[in-house]
Amino acid sequence: MSAKISVEPFGESFECADGETILDAALRNGFFLKYGCRHGGCGTCKVVMSEGDVEGEGSSFAISAGERADGVVLACSSRPATDCTIDVDSMELTEDEFRAGDQVASFEVELASLERLTHDTCALSLALQPPASIAFTDGQFVNVVVPGTDMVRSYSLANAPEDSDRIDLIVKLLPGGAFSALLESGLHVGDSLTLHGPLGELRLRLSHRKVLMVAGGSGLAPFLSMLRNLERRGRSREIDLVFGARTRADLYLVGELERLVAALPGVTFVPALSEPDDELWTGERGLVTEVIARRYTSLDGYDAYLAGPPAMIEASIPLITGLGVRPANVHFDAFVSSRR
Amino acid sequence: MAGKRSLIDVHEKSKGYDWDYPDTDPKYPSRFIIPKTGKDPFRMLVRDYVRMEEEKDARTYGFLDGALRMRVAETAEPRFMEALKLTLPDLTNAEFQAVSGVGMIARGIGNQELRQGYYAQMLDEVRHTQLEMSLRRYYVEHAPDPAGWDVAQRALYQHPGGHVSLALFQNFNTGDVIDAVINLNVVVETAYTNILLVATPETAVANGDHALATTFLSIQSDEARHMANGYGTLFAVLQDESNVPLVNEALERHFWHSHRGLDALVGWQSEYGAVHRPWAYKDQWQEWVGDDFIGSYIDKLTDFGVEAPTRLAKVAHDVSWIHHSTALALAAIWPLNFWRSDVMGPADMEWFDSHYPGWAEVYGPFWQGHAAMADPSSGRLMLQELPSLPPFCQVCQLPCIMPRPDRSEIRVFEHGGRNIAVCSEGCEWIFHRWPKAYEGRKSFWQKYHGWDLADVILDLGYVRPDGVTLMGQPSVSLERLWTIEDIRRIGFEIKDPLAS
Ligand code: FES
Ligand SMILES: [Fe+2]
Ligand SMILES: [Fe+2]
Numbered sequence: 001m002s003a004k005i006s007v008e009p010f011g012e013s014f015e016c017a018d019g020e021t022i023l024d025a026a027l028r029n030g031f032f033l034k035y036g037c038r039h040g041g042c043g044t045c046k047v048v049m050s051e052g053d054v055e056g057e058g059s060s061f062a063i064s065a066g067e068r069a070d071g072v073v074l075a076c077s078s079r080p081a082t083d084c085t086i087d088v089d090s091m092e093l094t095e096d097e098f099r100a101g102d103q104v105a106s107f108e109v110e111l112a113s114l115e116r117l118t119h120d121t122c123a124l125s126l127a128l129q130p131p132a133s134i135a136f137t138d139g140q141f142v143n144v145v146v147p148g149t150d151m152v153r154s155y156s157l158a159n160a161p162e163d164s165d166r167i168d169l170i171v172k173l174l175p176g177g178a179f180s181a182l183l184e185s186g187l188h189v190g191d192s193l194t195l196h197g198p199l200g201e202l203r204l205r206l207s208h209r210k211v212l213m214v215a216g217g218s219g220l221a222p223f224l225s226m227l228r229n230l231e232r233r234g235r236s237r238e239i240d241l242v243f244g245a246r247t248r249a250d251l252y253l254v255g256e257l258e259r260l261v262a263a264l265p266g267v268t269f270v271p272a273l274s275e276p277d278d279e280l281w282t283g284e285r286g287l288v289t290e291v292i293a294r295r296y297t298s299l300d301g302y303d304a305y306l307a308g309p310p311a312m313i314e315a316s317i318p319l320i321t322g323l324g325v326r327p328a329n330v331h332f333d334a335f336v337s338s339r340r
Numbered sequence: 341m342a343g344k345r346s347l348i349d350v351h352e353k354s355k356g357y358d359w360d361y362p363d364t365d366p367k368y369p370s371r372f373i374i375p376k377t378g379k380d381p382f383r384m385l386v387r388d389y390v391r392m393e394e395e396k397d398a399r400t401y402g403f404l405d406g407a408l409r410m411r412v413a414e415t416a417e418p419r420f421m422e423a424l425k426l427t428l429p430d431l432t433n434a435e436f437q438a439v440s441g442v443g444m445i446a447r448g449i450g451n452q453e454l455r456q457g458y459y460a461q462m463l464d465e466v467r468h469t470q471l472e473m474s475l476r477r478y479y480v481e482h483a484p485d486p487a488g489w490d491v492a493q494r495a496l497y498q499h500p501g502g503h504v505s506l507a508l509f510q511n512f513n514t515g516d517v518i519d520a521v522i523n524l525n526v527v528v529e530t531a532y533t534n535i536l537l538v539a540t541p542e543t544a545v546a547n548g549d550h551a552l553a554t555t556f557l558s559i560q561s562d563e564a565r566h567m568a569n570g571y572g573t574l575f576a577v578l579q580d581e582s583n584v585p586l587v588n589e590a591l592e593r594h595f596w597h598s599h600r601g602l603d604a605l606v607g608w609q610s611e612y613g614a615v616h617r618p619w620a621y622k623d624q625w626q627e628w629v630g631d632d633f634i635g636s637y638i639d640k641l642t643d644f645g646v647e648a649p650t651r652l653a654k655v656a657h658d659v660s661w662i663h664h665s666t667a668l669a670l671a672a673i674w675p676l677n678f679w680r681s682d683v684m685g686p687a688d689m690e691w692f693d694s695h696y697p698g699w700a701e702v703y704g705p706f707w708q709g710h711a712a713m714a715d716p717s718s719g720r721l722m723l724q725e726l727p728s729l730p731p732f733c734q735v736c737q738l739p740c741i742m743p744r745p746d747r748s749e750i751r752v753f754e755h756g757g758r759n760i761a762v763c764s765e766g767c768e769w770i771f772h773r774w775p776k777a778y779e780g781r782k783s784f785w786q787k788y789h790g791w792d793l794a795d796v797i798l799d800l801g802y803v804r805p806d807g808v809t810l811m812g813q814p815s816v817s818l819e820r821l822w823t824i825e826d827i828r829r830i831g832f833e834i835k836d837p838l839a840s
Contacts, residue, residue: 092636203639205635205636205639206634206635206639207630207635208634208653208655208656209656326626
């Protein structure tokens with residue numbers, strides 16, 4: 001049985017087919033709603049249900065219990081059980097954007113280089129085929145289609161927006177991951193891939209506050225893009241970048257980070273090892289949460305940005321807000337791996 | 341349906357006509373290049389617009405009837421009502437200056453689509469003025485102490501607090517039209533009206549004034565369109581690169597000046613005009629100005645070359661203090677006010693110190709002294725305790741004790757043969773960059789230099805109908821009110837601190 005979805009504040013409605021998500025139905029009917037990962041992991045597609053009922057879930061990262069209680073649902077993972085009215089005001093879409101439909105583009109890319117950064121991390125550089133340029137903001141991600149499947153994987157761009165003719169990604173190889181398997185064996189320089197994007201709302205917001213960036217795993221990518229963008233634009237901010245890894249061998253692109261720090265006054269790079277196997281390691285030791293707790297007695301007057309494994313983000317948020325960052329000033333990208 | 345269609349056609353067609361007002365010698369020629377293309381941000385037929393606004397008016401006026409039955413004016417916290425005697429006329433001044441401001445903008449903007457939006461905004465601003473005047477009439481008739489409400493607008497323009505409002509809102513209608521848009525639509529309406537018109541109603545309700553809350557929320561429902569006017573205009577002028585530095589300079593100026601005026605007065609009303617405080621002003625500022633205006637609105641415009649005001653961090657810092665300093669000044673000059681000030685008791689002091697750590701040390705002793713001198717039997721005024729009166733800033737008109745009296749950033753310099761004071765580096769920059777806009781203003785102290793305080797009060801006309809009792813009082817709960825005689829007995833003489 002199909003359901004009717006009414007959309008406020010635009011006074012528009014459309015039909016949602018049986019089994020279809022609200023997001024898919026909106027896009028199919030030529031309307032645009034903001035989205036990111038499309039599988040309940042990022043929270044970009046939050047809408048308020050003002051009337052009606054839906055079935056669906058989504059990760060606790062993407063949506064908090066409090067929000068759920070306030071009627072917030074994820075449009076990408078909600079299927080209507082009745083006719084519904086949703087309020088999309090918080091997406092800050094103009095009416096024109098809403099009515100223009102999905103403008104998120106598809107790109108054909110060619111793998112231009114593939115470099116091992118650590119035993120389980122790769123840097124990919126993808127050359128855009130016509131259309132040979134992508135307009136994105138530093139902090140956004142793309143959804144890469146896993147060849148031979150209809151699955152997508154989300155990765156942040158690591159290059160500066162000015163380098164719009166290519167897409168640099170940092171990929172963490174997860175044991176058993178579909179894309180990882182491909183990278184290990186089947187993917188070669190010159191091969192073609194399809195991706196969709198750019199997506200996501202993470203960006204370095206203008207503010208009077210200092211910035212704390214916390215990266216773990218492949219989460220360095222969006223911060224690299226941000227720092228590279230600042231460098232290109234010749235402006236700096238007061239930024240502390242804490243980069244957590246297990247051992248010395250798990251740190252990557254340290255040389256590039258040191259170069260950026262030298263070019264950007266006010267930026268501090270803090271590598272932290274949770275299991276420093278190297279006697280000569282003079283940097284911070286411990287989990288990023290331990291390092292933050294040790295380095296800062298107060299984070300009042302900071303904006304915080306987090307990217308990396310969900311566990312790191314989950315542990316960091318209460319610590320950071322406890323030290324004084326306003327919850328509204330904590331921004332993060334948690335790529336919860338797809339459960340599909 | 342056919343009727344509607346043809347109306348839309350007419351609307352569209354009217355925007356196709358293009359004209360310039362035949363003003364060969366405009367008073368304020370624009371330095372900006374204003375493109376002919378741009379989108380009508382209102383996108384509404386006059387007929388639909390009028391119907392919608394009429395409905396909103398009906399609801400608000402209907403509420404005033406209800407307020408009468410609910411005895412809102414009688415039961416609201418007196419402290420809240422009293423502070424409103426300054427801030428509501430301040431706002432009405434803003435509306436009034438905005439009426440003439442959007443008139444000037446519509447005339448000078450030379451872009452038919454954008455012009456539509458400003459025509460409609462002018463109707464809105466008239467509506468706001470009328471809503472506020474009706475509310476004030478209700479207060480005149482029903483407030484337990486109407487003294488001050490009856491003369492509020494005239495009283496305002498003579499009072500130092502009114503000078504803050506005049507200095508700020510004159511920028512709506514003097515100067516370059518795009519400057520006016522950046523001040524009115526971009527800074528005041530986009531950055532600041534949410535604190536004023538969404539957060540303040542919460543404070544009003546917490547202090548029992550539902551009438552004010554309803555009126556403000558009704559006004560705020562128009563602001564989204566005014567913000568759209570500002571965005572539409574900004575977006576249009578940013579298409580021409582040569583406008584970018586002009587936009588940034590205007591933003592720098594008006595962001596600083598609006599911060600001084602609005603953070604001082606709105607912060608004062610919401611914390612010192614309240615017994616119950618649902619939030620701290622600095623937190624509202626972080627949310628609406630810091631996160632929404634800078635972190636989202638301006639952030640999106642950085643792609644077009646717009647930059648954050650260079651004094652942003654300084655503003656963010658001073659927001660924690662300037663309304664406390666304003667409160668101190670307004671309480672110190674209480675005999676010169678046309679409303680009753682109040683004593684801050686232990687519960688107030690505790691709230692202030694816990695929300696603004698360090699407050700007690702800086703402001704605590706003043707408020708203790710104020711309480712001790714509140715009764716006329718004390719025969720003393722805080723003014724007597726000051727080494728000298730603080731000069732008023734030639735730009736923003738705040739007393740030069742900012743951000744805090746113990747860390748004043750006052751600067752005094754000679755200009756055109758007289759001493760000029762400014763409260764800060766920001767106001768000093770504005771003064772020297774646009775001296776013509778500010779040099780003419782005479783200061784309150786200069787006008788009354790050498791006068792006895794009692795004569796100043798009589799000259800201002802701030803006495804009650806009996807001719808002897810002051811409108812201004814240091815507390816809302818006095819057994820006996822202060823009179824002109826009490827003041828004359830003290831024999832305090834006004835001395836202009838800048839007189840040479
Ligand atoms: S798009 Fe719905 S949660 Fe990411
Ligand atoms: Fe208005
Ligand atoms: Fe000033």
